[in-house]
Amino acid sequence: xxxxxxxxxxxTNADYDREVPVxxxxxxxxxxxxxxxxxxxxxxxxxxxDGAGKGETLNVLxxxxxxxxxxxxxxxxxxxxxxxxxxxWRYWRALPPKGRIGILFGAWHSDxxxxxxxxxxxxxxxxxxxxRIVRLERMLVDEGTLxxxxxxxxxxxxxKARLTALEADPKTRWRITDTDWARxxxxxxxxxxxxxAVRRTSTxxxxxxxxxGSDPNFRYLTVGRAIAEALQRRLxxxxxxxxxxxxxxxxxxxxxxxxxxxxxxxxxxxxxxxxxxxEKHQGALNLLTRHRKFRQRSAIVxxxxxxxxxxxxxxxxxxxxxxxxxxxVIPIAAPTEEERAQPYLxxxxxxxxxxxxxxxxxxxxxxxxxxxxxEGFCAEADWMRxxxxxxxxxxxxxxxxxxxxxxWLTITQEEQLARFRARETSPFKSFKITPExxxxxxxxxxxxxxxxxxxxxxxxxxxxxxxxAANDKYFARIMVLRTLCERIEAAL
Amino acid sequence: xxxxxxxxxxxTNADYDREVPVxxxxxxxxxxxxxxxxxxxxxxxxxxxDGAGKGETLNVLxxxxxxxxxxxxxxxxxxxxxxxxxxxWRYWRALPPKGRIGILFGAWHSDxxxxxxxxxxxxxxxxxxxxRIVRLERMLVDEGTLxxxxxxxxxxxxxKARLTALEADPKTRWRITDTDWARxxxxxxxxxxxxxAVRRTSTxxxxxxxxxGSDPNFRYLTVGRAIAEALQRRLxxxxxxxxxxxxxxxxxxxxxxxxxxxxxxxxxxxxxxxxxxxEKHQGALNLLTRHRKFRQRSAIVxxxxxxxxxxxxxxxxxxxxxxxxxxxVIPIAAPTEEERAQPYLxxxxxxxxxxxxxxxxxxxxxxxxxxxxxEGFCAEADWMRxxxxxxxxxxxxxxxxxxxxxxWLTITQEEQLARFRARETSPFKSFKITPExxxxxxxxxxxxxxxxxxxxxxxxxxxxxxxxAANDKYFARIMVLRTLCERIEAAL
Numbered sequence: 001x002x003x004x005x006x007x008x009x010x011x012t013n014a015d016y017d018r019e020v021p022v023x024x025x026x027x028x029x030x031x032x033x034x035x036x037x038x039x040x041x042x043x044x045x046x047x048x049x050d051g052a053g054k055g056e057t058l059n060v061l062x063x064x065x066x067x068x069x070x071x072x073x074x075x076x077x078x079x080x081x082x083x084x085x086x087x088x089w090r091y092w093r094a095l096p097p098k099g100r101i102g103i104l105f106g107a108w109h110s111d112x113x114x115x116x117x118x119x120x121x122x123x124x125x126x127x128x129x130x131x132r133i134v135r136l137e138r139m140l141v142d143e144g145t146l147x148x149x150x151x152x153x154x155x156x157x158x159x160k161a162r163l164t165a166l167e168a169d170p171k172t173r174w175r176i177t178d179t180d181w182a183r184x185x186x187x188x189x190x191x192x193x194x195x196x197a198v199r200r201t202s203t204x205x206x207x208x209x210x211x212x213g214s215d216p217n218f219r220y221l222t223v224g225r226a227i228a229e230a231l232q233r234r235l236x237x238x239x240x241x242x243x244x245x246x247x248x249x250x251x252x253x254x255x256x257x258x259x260x261x262x263x264x265x266x267x268x269x270x271x272x273x274x275x276x277x278x279e280k281h282q283g284a285l286n287l288l289t290r291h292r293k294f295r296q297r298s299a300i301v302x303x304x305x306x307x308x309x310x311x312x313x314x315x316x317x318x319x320x321x322x323x324x325x326x327x328x329v330i331p332i333a334a335p336t337e338e339e340r341a342q343p344y345l346x347x348x349x350x351x352x353x354x355x356x357x358x359x360x361x362x363x364x365x366x367x368x369x370x371x372x373x374x375e376g377f378c379a380e381a382d383w384m385r386x387x388x389x390x391x392x393x394x395x396x397x398x399x400x401x402x403x404x405x406x407x408w409l410t411i412t413q414e415e416q417l418a419r420f421r422a423r424e425t426s427p428f429k430s431f432k433i434t435p436e437x438x439x440x441x442x443x444x445x446x447x448x449x450x451x452x453x454x455x456x457x458x459x460x461x462x463x464x465x466x467x468x469a470a471n472d473k474y475f476a477r478i479m480v481l482r483t484l485c486e487r488i489e490a491a492l
Numbered sequence: 493x494x495x496x497x498x499x500x501x502x503x504t505n506a507d508y509d510r511e512v513p514v515x516x517x518x519x520x521x522x523x524x525x526x527x528x529x530x531x532x533x534x535x536x537x538x539x540x541x542d543g544a545g546k547g548e549t550l551n552v553l554x555x556x557x558x559x560x561x562x563x564x565x566x567x568x569x570x571x572x573x574x575x576x577x578x579x580x581w582r583y584w585r586a587l588p589p590k591g592r593i594g595i596l597f598g599a600w601h602s603d604x605x606x607x608x609x610x611x612x613x614x615x616x617x618x619x620x621x622x623x624r625i626v627r628l629e630r631m632l633v634d635e636g637t638l639x640x641x642x643x644x645x646x647x648x649x650x651x652k653a654r655l656t657a658l659e660a661d662p663k664t665r666w667r668i669t670d671t672d673w674a675r676x677x678x679x680x681x682x683x684x685x686x687x688x689a690v691r692r693t694s695t696x697x698x699x700x701x702x703x704x705g706s707d708p709n710f711r712y713l714t715v716g717r718a719i720a721e722a723l724q725r726r727l728x729x730x731x732x733x734x735x736x737x738x739x740x741x742x743x744x745x746x747x748x749x750x751x752x753x754x755x756x757x758x759x760x761x762x763x764x765x766x767x768x769x770x771e772k773h774q775g776a777l778n779l780l781t782r783h784r785k786f787r788q789r790s791a792i793v794x795x796x797x798x799x800x801x802x803x804x805x806x807x808x809x810x811x812x813x814x815x816x817x818x819x820x821v822i823p824i825a826a827p828t829e830e831e832r833a834q835p836y837l838x839x840x841x842x843x844x845x846x847x848x849x850x851x852x853x854x855x856x857x858x859x860x861x862x863x864x865x866x867e868g869f870c871a872e873a874d875w876m877r878x879x880x881x882x883x884x885x886x887x888x889x890x891x892x893x894x895x896x897x898x899x900w901l902t903i904t905q906e907e908q909l910a911r912f913r914a915r916e917t918s919p920f921k922s923f924k925i926t927p928e929x930x931x932x933x934x935x936x937x938x939x940x941x942x943x944x945x946x947x948x949x950x951x952x953x954x955x956x957x958x959x960x961a962a963n964d965k966y967f968a969r970i971m972v973l974r975t976l977c978e979r980i981e982a983a984l
Contacts, residue, residue, distance in 0.1 A: 072817060080572050325597055
């Protein structure tokens with residue numbers, strides 16, 4: 001893997017001086033094209049061995065292009081706000097919007113390799129981490145991001161020579177610390193481990209470019225040209241790289257039996273029992289979220305459901321049990337301009353709670369496989385891949401201590417009709433009913449199918465769905481509260 | 493001040509039960525109006541003595557209104573990301589956008605009072621903090637925010653009774669800790685201190701409402717009604733509360749001598765000297781930003797200037813001296829949708845650097861008193877008040893360790909014309925010149941006047957302007973670098 005980067009590649013100063021002005025003008029022109037079109041973001045990842053000129057290359061890129069439209073992030077120790085969220089949260093914060101170039105310095109590839117070299121993790125764990133990286137980058141590419149990855153390599157001899165040279169020069173001595181030499185001793189292990197990681201995370205859509213780091217001229221030109229080539233190709237392409245063609249969408253079951261059709265919609269609760277149960281479960285939920293152990297967890301609660309199924313009422317009964325200082329309800333409507341310039345999951349990542357907190361999403365990332373699917377707001381390939389992306393996302397939430405609870409509130413067609421009519425005639429509720437609601441109703445069969453597919457594909461052990469028959473509001477609200485209590489209790 | 497809140501106010505349950513349904517419907521309706529219009533944000537501040545029902549009132553407000561459109565923030569210990577910025581940064585992060593209600597629980601009023609009670613600060617410091625709060629709230633109100641402040645009060649006896657009662661009830665015992673009793677011992681001091689703070693921060697545009705906290709019915713209705721009244725008045729008002737009528741804008745000096753007219757535009761530097769000076773100052777700047785002491789500071793650098801004055805070139809020469817991992821350039825163009833829903837300084841607060849970092853603003857908050865003033869994008873009253881607001885902002889940056897450096901790059905009319913013409917004919921630079929540039933040129937006199945007023949009003953000891961004659965690019969770039977070095981060196 002690294003052999004070609006140990007050949008002692010060199011570019012003479014004469015060649016370098018001839019090529020650089022042309023390359024700079026080209027890169028700058030492409031950067032302004034990218035900015036003007038603003039149709040996709042560019043993500044440049046920089047990784048590799050110490051002393052191979054990563055930092056210098058970064059500075060040269062800033063010099064060659066317009067630094068105002070480059071967003072560079074280097075990742076050192078995590079801040080406490082970062083530590084309380086999934087590992088990937090800090091990287092999601094750093095993603096560039098459409099039209100900009102983001103450079104991530106030592107991002108998601110670093111920790112898995114360093115942890116393995118330090119003996120903190122097993123090889124199996126490294127492989128697993130690599131799998132996830134592949135899935136993440138696949139998703140970014142499918143969302144339109146141009147991902148360019150550069151791995152800077154040095155042979156053992158070359159690294160030693162470089163560290164020695166840096167140390168000998170009074171101007172650069174400060175850069176070499178004991179840590180660098182300690183890490184040099186682990187060179188062989190680092191090489192072997194990163195070989196595995198680089199191999200496993202090099203894919204057709206986001207391959208690593210291995211760059212020999214010993215000659216500055218060579219490394220700058222290699223990286224600069226690769227960026228120019230990739231940018232030019234992509235900008236010339238009117239349509240983004242075609243996503244993998246998905247299989248035909250799942251067919252409904254032959255016998256028509258689904259999670260929705262087999263639900264008992266007659267379940268109900270008398271008002272008297274409701275009052276009692278409400279008080280009991282709200283009390284329990286309050287205690288659970290104040291539990292000592294909950295301070296090291298968080299809860300992410302998703303409410304989805306049919307129009308007029310009583311989602312709002314259920315959300316409100318749930319939050320009344322909570323201290324207003326510790327929860328937040330995020331209503332999901334059309335994305336803002338800043339959100340539209342990012343992958344679709346970005347707007348949910350930005351609202352993830354710290355430890356000890358509850359975030360309730362009133363509608364959620366499932367819009368992708370519900371309304372966007374049914375209304376054709378995204379391509380079939382996009383919503384087909386979303387199931388896996390969502391499962392990956394929720395897995396990360398769970399691993400970071402998040403308790404993920406998801407509700408689908410459903411009512412029968414007859415009940416919905418009755419509620420729509422009641423809303424229309426009530427002066428107080430008429431604002432709740434719009435022509436869109438009636439239109440959605442006509443597509444009931446499509447929505448049903450989307451819901452069944454969604455539950456089939458995203459009902460996981462770590463983030464299960466609760467499908468709630470909501471013809472009776474009292475029954476539905478208590479079921480929501482009871483489920484919340486059970487899930488949190490089981491997690492603590 | 494607090495006497496009226498020690499009278500034992502009470503509302504009977506019968507009255508309460510009769511009024512609440514009406515009030516809830518009214519609040520909810522107003523909240524949806526606010527949301528639909530989205531023309532201003534509502535900020536509700538909650539402060540006061542322990543045990544006076546602040547938290548319960550907050551929960552009741554969430555219950556009465558739609559919690560999806562309320563953004564509540566409680567402020568405990570600072571996170572490390574917050575500690576590395578000005579004190580107010582955490583509150584700016586929590587401001588609600590237009591159309592939403594933000595509730596701040598123990599925000600900017602808390603620390604000054606608690607610090608004073610704990611004897612950490614003098615009374616003069618408390619008064620100074622109160623001054624600043626008044627200025628901040630004045631700015632928010634001028635920006636359109638509806639600010640409602642509720643101070644919850646209990647007499648000493650009532651507080652004791654309340655703490656004892658909470659402690660006796662097994663359901664609420666957990667809420668009372670030793671800290672509460674320790675703070676109770678300081679009741680008199682707390683009362684005296686908060687009396688001063690409340691008095692000093694109660695203004696016509698953002699007065700405190702003192703709420704007696706002993707009777708739940710009374711406190712909920714008092715707060716709920718006050719919110720409904722204020723919302724209704726403001727929503728009925730087509731135009732926001734008229735800002736204070738400003739004096740006539742400053743007249744230009746009678747003899748025509750200004751910071752611009754007295755500048756020596758002939759200053760120049762030969763290319764050979766430039767090369768040498770560039771290397772020398774870039775080296776010095778690099779060392780300064782890697783200085784041990786700089787890790788506890790940050791630099792906020794503002795670049796403003798005439799069209800074609802060479803701002804971009806100067807920015808690039810400056811950043812080449814820096815490590816790309818430690819600086820960020822923020823180009824300021826039209827605000828995004830999320831930024832337009834906030835006070836105009838919000839978009840700059842969000843980009844403030846952590847310690848050890850450099851943030852360069854390519855155009856800045858001075859747009860308010862330059863382009864917005866000249867083009868009439870904001871009212872005269874708005875840009876007239878901006879000078880003071882900007883000085884307050886920069887003072888906060890400086891106090892948090894920020895080194896604020898501001899450049900105005902200026903060229904003569906003849907030089908600008910020559911550069912415009914050169915740009916038009918250069919195939920590589922023609923994108924840099926637009927019809928807008930020609931239009932701006934026609935308003936040169938207005939811009940000059942705006943620049944002179946800006947420098948006169950915001951050239952402060954903590955954040956001085958460097959007015960750079962930029963007819964000669966080499967001279968200008970070196971002057972920028974040298975000024976940066978001098979300012980940072982002086983600060984370290």
